[in-house]
Structures are given as C-alpha cells and as structure tokens.
Amino acid sequence: MIEPTRGNVIFGRGSWAELRRLTAILRLETVGGALLLGAAVIAMVWANSPWAPTYQALRAYSVGPQALHLHLPLGVWAADGLLAVFFFVAGLELKREFVAGDLRRPSRAVVPVAAAAGGVLVPALIYAAVNRADAAALQGWAIPTATDIAFALAVLAVVGRNLPSALRTFLLTLAVVDDLIAIVIIAFAYTKTLHPLPLVAALLPLAAFALAAQLRRSSPWLLVPLAFATWALVHASGVHATVAGVLLAFTVPVLPRGGRGAAGDGMAARFEHRLRPISAGLAVPVFALLTAGVPLGGPAGLAAALSSPVSVGIVAGLVVGKVIGVLAATVLVARFTAARLDDGLSWADVAGLAMLTGMGFTVSLLITDLAFGPGSATATDATIAVLAGSLAAALPAAVVLRLRDRAYRRLAEAEAVDADHDGIPDVYQRPADAPDAALPEQR
Secondary structure: OOOOOOOOEEHHHHHHHHHHHHHHHHHHHHHHHHHHHHHHHHHHHHOOOOOOOHHHHHHHHHOOOOOHOOEEEEHHHHHHHHHHHHHHHHHHHHHHHHHHHHHHHHHHHHHHHHHHHHHHHHHHHHHHHOOOOOOOHHHHOOHOOOOHHHHHHHHHHHHOOOOHHHHHHHHHHHHHHHHHHHHHHHHHHHHOOOHHHHHOOOOOHHHHHHHHHHHOOOHHHHHHHHHHHHHHHHHHHOOOOOHHHHHHHHHHOOOOOHHHHHHHOOOOHHHHHHHHHHHHHHHHHHHHHHHOOOOHHHHHHHHHHHHOOOHHHHHHHHHHHHHHHHHHHHHHHHHOOOOOOOOOOOHHHHHHHHHHHOOOHHHHHHHHHHHHOOOOHHHHHHHHHHHHHHHHHHHHHHHHHHHOOHHHHHHHHHHHHOOOEEEEEEEEHHOOOOOOOOOHHHH
C-alpha cells in the first residue's frame, strides 16, 4: 500500500493566520464558558432556594411592545432573542470558515463535517430507541444532539491547556457545524404552526439587509432595524426566531469589496469581532440564567427525574451516542480516504474529544423547551438530564485528555520553535508535504 502523504492527514495543522484567528475566538469562548457555568450554577441554586418564587417570577415577567405582539416573558426573550445573536455569530463563523478559512478545502472540511453529522445522528437514534413507545417523549429526539462549545472549552482550559491547535480547531468547527444542523432541525422539526404571510414578508427586510451588506453599508442605524424586522417577522411566522440569525449571517460578505484583500478585513470579520463578546459574555450566560434553574425536589426527586425514559435517552445520547457518532465518523473518513492521524497524535485523542462533544447545554435546553414546553414536568426532567449528561460526559473526557497531557506538552513545544525569530513558528512555514522536524522524544 502506498504511504499517504503528509497532506493526507487528519488533524493536520492549518495556516498560521487561521490559527491566530481561531486562538482569539477560543479565548473568548473559554471566558464565555466560565460565565455560562457560573450563570447555570446561580440559576440552579436560586431555583432550589427559599427565593425560588422570585426566580420563576423573573422568568415570567413580560416586556416588549404589545402592538407588535412582542410583549413576551423574559424567558422567551432569552431563547428567541438573545440566542438569535448566538446563531448570528455562529453563522458568520461557519460562512467565513468555508469561504476563506482552511475549511474551504474539502480535504480539511470533511472530517469535522462528518464528525458533526455522526454526533447528531447516533444520539438521536439512541434517544428514539429508548423512547420508541411514547410518541410525546419522541418529540425530544434532538435534545442530545447538540455540543456546547463554551462548556467544552471551559473544560479544556482546566485539563487541556496544551491540547494541539489542530484538535482545538476541530472541536470549534465541529461545534459550529453542529449548531447549523441544530438550526435546520429547529426550523423543520419544531415549527408546529406556520403562518406563511409573515414568513414571506420577512424576505423583504432580509433582502434589504443583504443588499446593504453587499454594498458594505455597515451603519447600525440601517442594519439593526432591518435585522430586527426580519427577526420579528420570522418570530410571527411560527418558525423559531433564531433561524433569522443564521439567515442574516449568511448574507454578510466575507471578503472585502471586489474579493481582494484578506478575509480579516471583510464585513463578516468585523461583525464577528464586535458581536462575539456580546454572544459569549452576555447572550448565552443570560439564557442559561433564565433557563437552567429547575427544582430538583431533593434526592428522591432527582432520582425520579433521572430515571424517566426521557432522561435516560438524553444521558445515553450525550454520554454514549456522541462518542460513538463522532469517533465512528472520523474513523470512517480515515478508512475511506486512506488518511492517517497527524504526527504525535493517537486515536485516544480523538476519543477524548468525542467524549467532550457530549457536553450539551445551550442548544439542548432550547430544544427542550421547544419539544416539551417551558416549565412542564417533562421539560424539567430533560433539563436535569442535560446537566447530568454534560457532567457525565466531561469527567471521562477530562481523564483521557489529562493522561495525554505530557504528549500534548511535547507537541506544543515543537510547535512553538521559532529558530529564525520572525514571530511565526517554523512548523507553519514548511511546505504542506514536508516532514516535521523530529519531536523532542524522537530526537
């Protein structure tokens, strides 16, 4: 058999420019993960304290213009409004990756895309198998399919600081593709009543937003009203309003006018730079604060919640299904493309990341409310299961990645060598098919 070339590898290094950009994104998302975790803990403590009625009152407090049919509870504003910002940023990131990032090359895109698809399909099948006899419970089949990148990166910040850049990039890209799949599922599987007229009307402000973006008109006084009009009309149509965030993001050009210049100078990059801190630092934590607080009912109530078929399906999907789906898809890509893992990596690393993808939170909780209704008994059980499943997925992932930390440290040292002192590590200046210098343990 012919030995694969260096370019035919899984988790190979990307370009230096792309690495710097993704490192900045990962840093923001890691901070966002800490805020998200803090908000979730506050919500759980608050909802199980003597002040629980004030928490429920806060979620139910309604604000907004009644004339526009937008006098909504704060919990709905968090799920429909703040998460639209989250999905807008995810849409910008995905478009930029496939237009101007390293993933514009199919050979690099196939692995995270296949892994994301596997990580959605297998958990959904496991959940459906557990709840096949209950038609109402089957509505939650998509709950265990999501990966929360902020939570996953928060774990990496503790146990995987030396994780190679290619693996971090893979996790980020997988989560972004996962988010896109989730928004498609939400649009088609969780639209119970469709009102065509507002949906068609939403095309007008959406087209105006797209035209303004293509003309590089970036004034918030122009774009924000158009974006809000699109969001409001999609919300009125019965389609979940977060879909508007992705649609708007896909209209934003990645490259500067005329296609000349770097993507970092384009409108998508500027929007992402401005909005990602808002998404990671405000939108998602506030959503967690208003969603994660559910009454546990003491040890007996917790045990009962986790033993329901809905909870069993969610936990099994997150803990087992995600690992099988992501790992199997990656192995199949390697098998059918005759690719190999990059130097210094092993399949244990892929397994550790696959375990980490079982940390579902933001989108899982959103789908929980869509499937079972906010505040229902089944939604409460499902929320507890999402939290428990995410924790159960994080623990073995932390162990596996921690055991490999010494190998990661050696790889990090090799990637940091800059013999010519030009500010760019030497490994990012070699031709793609050139062999790496021997790693420290190989010299």
